[in-house]
Amino acid sequence: MWQRFHERHADKPGFALVGVAIDALPDGARAFTEQSGCTFPMALDSRNLLNAVLGVKTVTNAFLLDEEGRLRWQHLHGFRVARPEMLAMAERVVEGDLEEFVASPGVVQESLEVESLRAELADRPDDADYVLMLAEALGREGRDEEALQTYARVLELRPADSTAHYATGSLLLAAGRTDDAVAAWQRGLEVDPMNFTLRKQIWMVQFPDRFYPEIDMAFQVEQIKKEGFPDLSKLPISIRRELGDHAVDDLAIDV
Amino acid sequence: MAKQMRARELGDVFPPIKLPSVTGDGEVDFTSFRGRRLLVFSWSSW
DSSP states (O other): OHHHHHHHHTTOTTEEEEEEEOOSSHHHHHHHHHHTTOOSOEEEOTTOHHHHHHTOSSSOEEEEEOTTSBEEEEEOSOOOTTSHHHHHHHHHHHHSOGGGTOOOOOOOOOOHHHHHHHHHHHHOTTOHHHHHHHHHHHHHTTOHHHHHHHHHHHHHHOTTOHHHHHHHHHHHHHTTOHHHHHHHHHHHHHHOTTOHHHHHHHHHHHOGGGTSSSOOHHHHHHHHHHHOOSOGGGSOHHHHHHTTOGGGGGOOSOO | OOTTOOOOOTTOBOOOOEEEBTTSSSEEEGGGGTTSEEEEEEEOOO
C-alpha cells in the first residue's frame, strides 16, 4: 500500500515518503522491503530511536514533518494505510493546508545524541562516564566551549581522567590558546605521569620541528631520558627499543 | 539511553535523526528532506 501511495505522489517535488522499520536486526525488514518492490527510502531503526522521539512504544505510526522540519501531524498507535479513512488522512496531510493541523511555534532541538545524554544525566548527574560521553558528543558537533565546560565537569568528578585532560588540551589548542593547552596536558601528567600521549602532545607544541615534516624518534628518546619515566613498560615499544629495553624483544606487536 | 527523552509535540522541530538504510547501502537523513513535506511511517517485520 505504501508503495502505491508513493507512486501516486512521486511526481510532487515538494513531498517525500520515508519508511522506518523498527527491528533489532535487518534481515526481516530487508526481506519485506525487497518483496514489496519499495522504491522510496526505507530506514532501519534497531535502537528504537523513533519511538523515543515520538514518546510511544508501539508501531505502526505515521507523522508528517513540514518544509521546515516541524512535526505537524501524527497518528500514533495503529496507523494502517490500508484502511480507507487513514489513507484519506495521509492524502490530506500531503495535499492539504497544514494550518488546519497546528500553527504553534517550533523549538530548535538539540541533536538526539546530546539530548539523550542530557536526559540520562538528569538521573545521574555525577556519573563521570556519561558526562564524558556528553563532552565528546558536544565536541563532535563543534560546540567547543560547551565541550570544554563539560570536560571540566568530568575532571571535577574524576581528576585523573586522561581522556578529559587530553581533549581539554586539544580543544584549547584548536582555539589558539596554546599556553592553556599545554597547561591542561601538564595537569593531566601530574595525575597520570605515565601517560606518554600527553607528554607527546606537549612536545609537539613546544618542539614542532621534531614532529614535522618527519617524526624524530631519537628526540623522543632523549626527552624520556631527560624527563624520566617511572615505568618503561608504559612506553611504546619503538621508544623502549631505542632506550635499550630488551624486554620488548619478546613482544610480538608494537602498540 | 533514550529512555527519558521528551516526546516531541506538534510544532516542534524534529531532531536530526540519521538511520541506516534497511538495505545497508547508505543512510536516511531526516534533515535532508527540508524544503519538502515528509511523511514518515514506522512498522516492524515481527
